Amino acid sequence: MQTVITNSKMKIGILALQGDAREHKRALAKLGAEPIEVKLPQDLDDVDALIIPGGESTTIGMLMGKYKLDVKIKQKHGEGMPIYGTCAGAILLAKEIIGSKQPKLGLADISIKRNDYGRQIDSFEADLSIKDIGPFKGVFIRAPIIKGFYNGTEILSEYKNNPVMMRQDNILITTFHPELTNDTRVHEYFLNMAAEYKPIREARKELKESNES
Numbered sequence: 001m002q003t004v005i006t007n008s009k010m011k012i013g014i015l016a017l018q019g020d021a022r023e024h025k026r027a028l029a030k031l032g033a034e035p036i037e038v039k040l041p042q043d044l045d046d047v048d049a050l051i052i053p054g055g056e057s058t059t060i061g062m063l064m065g066k067y068k069l070d071v072k073i074k075q076k077h078g079e080g081m082p083i084y085g086t087c088a089g090a091i092l093l094a095k096e097i098i099g100s101k102q103p104k105l106g107l108a109d110i111s112i113k114r115n116d117y118g119r120q121i122d123s124f125e126a127d128l129s130i131k132d133i134g135p136f137k138g139v140f141i142r143a144p145i146i147k148g149f150y151n152g153t154e155i156l157s158e159y160k161n162n163p164v165m166m167r168q169d170n171i172l173i174t175t176f177h178p179e180l181t182n183d184t185r186v187h188e189y190f191l192n193m194a195a196e197y198k199p200i201r202e203a204r205k206e207l208k209e210s211n212e213s
């Protein structure tokens with residue numbers, strides 16, 4: 001297991017338009033990070049990373065557009081801000097949502113299908129094994145299935161031959177909900193990503209400012 005490589009308190013935004021933002025807040029606070037609720041574009045100005053929680057991806061996507069958060073999230077992603085999407089958050093990050101034209105961010109090279117485990121088993125738990133973390137209880141709720149992935153997406157865990165946790169550069173995706181367990185290791189993994197990208201983002205910002213002056 002990795003350890004958090006910085007002592008400075010990471011400010012982690014949690015998109016709080018709809019869905020289970022509160023549980024992510026609790027996990028982050030437990031790890032000593034500072035959770036910040038993100039409801040408007042300016043709430044992103046100060047954060048080191050962003051979590052997009054589970055909920056209803058159509059509702060979150062629609063509200064994201066209404067409050068112009070989509071534009072700002074894409075801009076910050078381009079500047080190197082890490083983003084972690086769980087379940088509905090994973091759907092919103094996908095470049096392709098199979099069979100749906102709903103609003104999305106489209107930042108990760110995956111194609112995903114919503115509610116694809118079927119109605120009978122729409123919620124279940126599975127014993128997963130996660131790269132660099134180890135055994136982990138996966139809580140799945142009306143979860144999507146990642147059907148395709150391209151361009152250097154790294155699979156960190158799979159269930160029945162489908163990826164359930166992946167990383168692509170500064171994006172982390174799980175189709176399950178670690179925030180609904182007491183196990184904070186996935187959030188710790190994401191805090192490490194935030195710490196890893198912080199100097200990169202700061203260097204880019206300085207460069208941009210010196211080019212502008």
Ligand code: GLN
Binds near residue numbers: 115141142
């Ligand atoms: N089924 C939901 C959707 O399609 C996602 C469920 C979840 O986030 N737990 O948006």
